[in-house]
Amino acid sequence: MEHDENKPYMTFMRLKNKVALITGGGTGIGKAIATLFAREGASVVVAGRRKGPLEETVFQIRDSNENAIFVAGDISKAHDAQHIVQKTVEVFGTLDILVNNAGVNYKPDTTSKTMEEAWDTTLAVNLKGIYLVSKYAIPELSKEGGAIINISSVAGLKGFPGAIAYTTSKGGIINMTRSMALELAPDKVRVNCICPGIVDTDMYRNP
Numbered sequence: 001m002e003h004d005e006n007k008p009y010m011t012f013m014r015l016k017n018k019v020a021l022i023t024g025g026g027t028g029i030g031k032a033i034a035t036l037f038a039r040e041g042a043s044v045v046v047a048g049r050r051k052g053p054l055e056e057t058v059f060q061i062r063d064s065n066e067n068a069i070f071v072a073g074d075i076s077k078a079h080d081a082q083h084i085v086q087k088t089v090e091v092f093g094t095l096d097i098l099v100n101n102a103g104v105n106y107k108p109d110t111t112s113k114t115m116e117e118a119w120d121t122t123l124a125v126n127l128k129g130i131y132l133v134s135k136y137a138i139p140e141l142s143k144e145g146g147a148i149i150n151i152s153s154v155a156g157l158k159g160f161p162g163a164i165a166y167t168t169s170k171g172g173i174i175n176m177t178r179s180m181a182l183e184l185a186p187d188k189v190r191v192n193c194i195c196p197g198i199v200d201t202d203m204y205r206n207p
Contacts, residue, residue, distance in 0.1 A: 008184055009109045015040040021047065021133075036067040041065070044069075045092070055070060085136040096144070123169050152195045
């Protein structure tokens, strides 16, 4: 059931005193997650490559929760991924929840026609980016026990023709989640994966 924007949102403050980092938080699914987390009481950090959408997300969140900032950076670069996590802890003192949502989707094409650059960029952002941000977030999440939520896709559960790079990256996220969940369970860090279907976002409309 969709939320009626004309009615007030009922909050239960389920994330009060929690700090959440959402990558790809400037638009689409990431923005929706960040907004909901803020309404539930979390201090929110949104990260992504484009400063404009991130600023807009933070501006909207601050209508209900002033504890929101953005950090611009490319999660496929180790320095940027580390900086995003460090800035989160510097501002809010801790990190409880990591949502690895950032992703790209080049215009679908067949295996033989997919450009090497499109393959490399898709795997770097969608798969390597999750590894890098998680790598730097885990020491913080392990201090008190936390949660990692990786956003994959139904495309990662089954093959689709003409989307070799995207489906490969999303399938990799699912198996990465399995490995991380087993690895981090002793540290009381829960790792789960969500596989949405088609969502009407800017990335879906303009791959």
